[in-house]
Amino acid sequence: MQSREELVGAKSVLIKEAECITRASENLGENFSQAVDLLYKNSGKIVVSGIGKSGHLGKKLAATLCSTGSPASFLHPSEAVHGDLGIHQEGDPVLFLSNSGSTPELLALTPILRGRGASIVGIFGNIAGRLASKVDAVLDSSVPEEADPLGIVPTASFAVSASLGDAIASALMKRRNFSELDYAQTH
Numbered sequence: 359m360q361s362r363e364e365l366v367g368a369k370s371v372l373i374k375e376a377e378c379i380t381r382a383s384e385n386l387g388e389n390f391s392q393a394v395d396l397l398y399k400n401s402g403k404i405v406v407s408g409i410g411k412s413g414h415l416g417k418k419l420a421a422t423l424c425s426t427g428s429p430a431s432f433l434h435p436s437e438a439v440h441g442d443l444g445i446h447q448e449g450d451p452v453l454f455l456s457n458s459g460s461t462p463e464l465l466a467l468t469p470i471l472r473g474r475g476a477s478i479v480g481i482f483g484n485i486a487g488r489l490a491s492k493v494d495a496v497l498d499s500s501v502p503e504e505a506d507p508l509g510i511v512p513t514a515s516f517a518v519s520a521s522l523g524d525a526i527a528s529a530l531m532k533r534r535n536f537s538e539l540d541y542a543q544t545h
Contacts, residue, residue: 367507374505375517382518385498386525393495394529396477397451403429405446405476408455409436409463411512412519416455419523425544426527427536435463438470449475453526456480457499457515459487468492481522483515497522 397404404423408416416432423430433445446452452471454464459482468489471478480493483500490496499522505513530536 371505371513374503375514378501378505378514378518379521381501382499382522389495389497390525390529393479393497394526394533396479396494397428397453397526398530398533400449400451400477402447402450403431404453405431405433405450405471406453406455407433407435407438407464407467409434409461411516412455412457412461415516415520415523416453418520419453419455419527422524422527423530425541426531427534427540428527428530435461435467438463438467443470446471446474446476452476452478453523454478454480454482454489454493455519455523456487456489457483457512457519459484459489461489464489465492481519483519 404420406416406420406423407413413432413434420430420432431445433442438446454461456464459480465488468478478493479495479497480489481497481499482489484490485496485498485500499515499519501514501518503509504511504515505517
């Protein structure tokens with residue numbers, strides 16, 4: 359019987375995550391196009407930054423961007439102030455990932471990046487958080503509830519943020535006329 363319960367629980371997780379991703383797709387608008395514009399217009403690399411689960415996602419997203427024609431690098435916000443800020447060069451656009459929308463490390467990094475001419479895009483689970491007013495374009499990755507049995511583990515929110523990142527990478531691929539041949543050259 360345990361396996362039946364687990365199967366029902368697993369299906370519930372997948373359905374909740376899928377519903378949250380569908381909800382996010384329905385909320386896309388001009389902010390998405392603005393975000394893609396900001397990340398596309400600069401010839402430099404895209405610097406992706408987040409901490410915790412958002413940091414793990416940031417590493418994956420930077421790798422996806424790199425393999426699809428948009429040079430990118432991950433910058434851990436805590437390590438930035440210990441020398442890793444050298445990853446960011448003058449004018450490189452930045453993509454912040456934060457479920458709370460108020461990550462202290464990203465807030466501290468913002469004026470430094472602005473001083474280097476960075477445009478900043480945010481994917482935030484809380485668009486009323488302090489970071490929203492400090493970035494140039496905000497994408498809403500909020501979810502009505504997480505998909506785990508306790509409703510507290512970043513499951514659905516992670517899936518939505520990851521999907522928004524994939525949507526950005528896909529849009530940039532189209533803008534850059536990135537082909538299968540281009541993809542084969544990076545793999």
